[in-house]
Amino acid sequence: MSEPLRVLLVEDEALILMQLEMLLEDAGHVIVGTAMTAEDGVTLVHETRPELVFVDLRLGDGSSGLDVARAVREIGGVTAVFITANSRQLSEDLEGAAAVISKPFSASVMEDTLAFLEEGLRRPPPVLAVPHGMILAPAYRASWAPAAP
Amino acid sequence: MEQDEAWRLTDQLHASTGKGDPFAAAVRGTRMAMIITDPRQADNPIVYVNNAFLAMSGYGRDEIMGRNCRFLQGPDTDRAAVRQIREAVAECRDIAIDLLNYRKDGTSFWNALYLSPVANEAGEVLYFFASQLDVTDRVDAHLKTQQEKEHFEREVARRTHDLREALAAKTMLVHEVDHRVKNNLQMISSLLVLQTRTITDPAARASMDAMLKRVEALGTVHRRLYQSNNVERFDVTEFARDLATDLVRGSGRDDIRLHFDFEAVEVPVAKAPPIALMMNELVTNALKHAFPDGRAGRLSILVAPAEKYFTIKITDDGVGMPVPVEISGKRSFGKRLIETLARQLNASISWQSANPGTAVHVSLPRETAVSSESQ
Structure with missing residues (x-):
């Protein structure tokens, strides 16, 4: 495996956060921080400068993952991926995020997702197919998932 | 002046219909209110008024003769309608218009006015001939219909608004429940995954894994459920x-x-x-x-x-x-x-x-x- 990804997790359900941490660690990646609110998430984005941020749409204290995605878009060089049970509330461009993964996700979909994102960030374009629970943002569709021949 | 005198003469003919000029007698005797004004005199005064007009307006002949017609206007008379009439007179063309006029006693009525210029052979306008018809009933009925229509439109708009709000609330509720179901299924999955990691016995681990797959299958159902528009x-x-x-x-x-x-x-x-x-x-x-x-x-x-x-x-x-x-x-x-x-x-x-x-x-x-x- 190539250099592990530096990942930030923003998710307000502790159990789901725990499962994500575990899946990421199993895949050999490094978790640089976890946050349960948008405010903490934005702070950590700036402090830790991760390569990848997983963001839930609905966060603690009624805050929104959109704010985290916008902070990520502003500083640049960081890839955000939404993990949400209401992907329909997202705008077409996913607020600059690369993709959205629908909840509930299975363990194997998340493993596929991590492998796909690793390729996308380390050795683009990814050779792997887009995992079936994942929707790519239009901006990434062309480069990460060229139309099947 | 000669023509003017002839009209006055007609007025003075208190003879029965048919005597004298038959057209003049007809104007005099008709139930349609009519007046004639003279634009060649200052302020276009009334030079003839028939009995039907006096009956309709409540004025006596002496009170009207020689005056401009504007005395018929009142506080609620539409200024735009008055302007249209003034323009028609200025341009010597005819006009048909409904406007609110006032009787001598201050009561109002809707007047279906028809005004047309009367010109001589040289094309010079000698008179304006105006006929008036009290159409209050018709206009009131029209206004009432209009008001009812507006009332119903407002009512429909209000109810449509209420229904939209109810639908929006219902949709929000469905999304809320959908969100919670999905999140809870994810949490159950998380629990199973986390617990399974601590189990070393292969058989127990296999059972936990089988259970996780079942929960994930239900998760896939819920993820798929509202992806289509058909709920x-x-x-x-x-x-x-x-x-x-x-x-x-x-x-x-x-x-x-x-x-x-x-x-x-x-x-x-x-x-x-x-x-x-x-x-x-x-x-x-x-x-x-x-x-x-x-x-x-x-x-x-x-x-x-x-x-x-x-x-x-x-x-x-x-x-x-x-x-x-x-x-x-x-x-x-x-x-x-x-x-x-x-x-x-x-x-x-x-x-x-x-x-x-x-x-x-x-x-x-x-x-x-x-x-x-x-x-």
Whole structure:
């Protein structure tokens, strides 16, 4: 495996956060921080400068993952991926995020997702197919998932 | 002045109709209110008024003669209508207009005014001839209709607004519930995954893993549920694709090829969970038993609609199951689950040898009591 990804997790359900941490660690990646609110998430984005941020749409204290995605878009060089049970509330461009993964996700979909994102960030374009629970943002569709021949 | 005198003379003829000038007599005797003004005199004064006009306006002849018609206007007379009349007079053309006028006693009436210039042979306008008709009833009726129409439109708009709000609230509630269901299923998955990691006993671990797959199958149902715009129907084939891909991926077996043969089949949403769980058991079973010792193979899933039933066929080209033992022998939990779900779905299941491998054939009614209840 190539250099592990530096990942930030923003998710307000502790159990789901725990499962994500575990899946990421199993895949050999490094978790640089976890946050349960948008405010903490934005702070950590700036402090830790991760390569990848997983963001839930609905966060603690009624805050929104959109704010985290916008902070990520502003500083640049960081890839955000939404993990949400209401992907329909997202705008077409996913607020600059690369993709959205629908909840509930299975363990194997998340493993596929991590492998796909690793390729996308380390050795683009990814050779792997887009995992079936994942929707790519239009901006990434062309480069990460060229139309099947 | 000569003409003017002639009109005055007509006025003075208190003779019966038919005497003197028959046209003048007609104007004098008609029930249609009429006046004549003289634009050649200052301020275009009234030079003739008939009895019908006096009756309609409540004025005496002496009070009107020599005055401009504007005394008929009052506080609620439409200024724009007055302007239109003034322009018609200035441009010497005729005009027909409804305007609110006032009687001597201050009461108002709707006056259907018809005004036209009377010119001599040289084209010079000598008089304006105006006829008036009290159309208060007609205008009131029209206004009333208009008001009622506006009232109903407002009422319809109000109710439409209420219904939209109710619909929006309902949609929000559905999304809220959907969100919670999905999040809770994710949490159950998380719990199972986290607990499984602490288990060392292979059998216990396998049971936990099987349970996780069942919860994930239900999760896939809910993820698929509102992806289409139809909240009442569930697409079996889309689900089957997600489920089988997920299970093969989860088994870690990249030597098992998946083959799909799908014709779209939609079922009522209430049937989705039992169908999902049943397919999960059947596919899991095939992956577990058909390809032992790293035997590569193909797993084929067919979904095909028929008239009253639809078929799900799961075929492997593996080692083949010892069918009779599997069915009649000691029943596993998975097997009991399949039978129980089949009973709920009113489905029939048969296991056949596929030479090589095994084919499981499930026949399900397309609509069940579930869907007729929900109607």
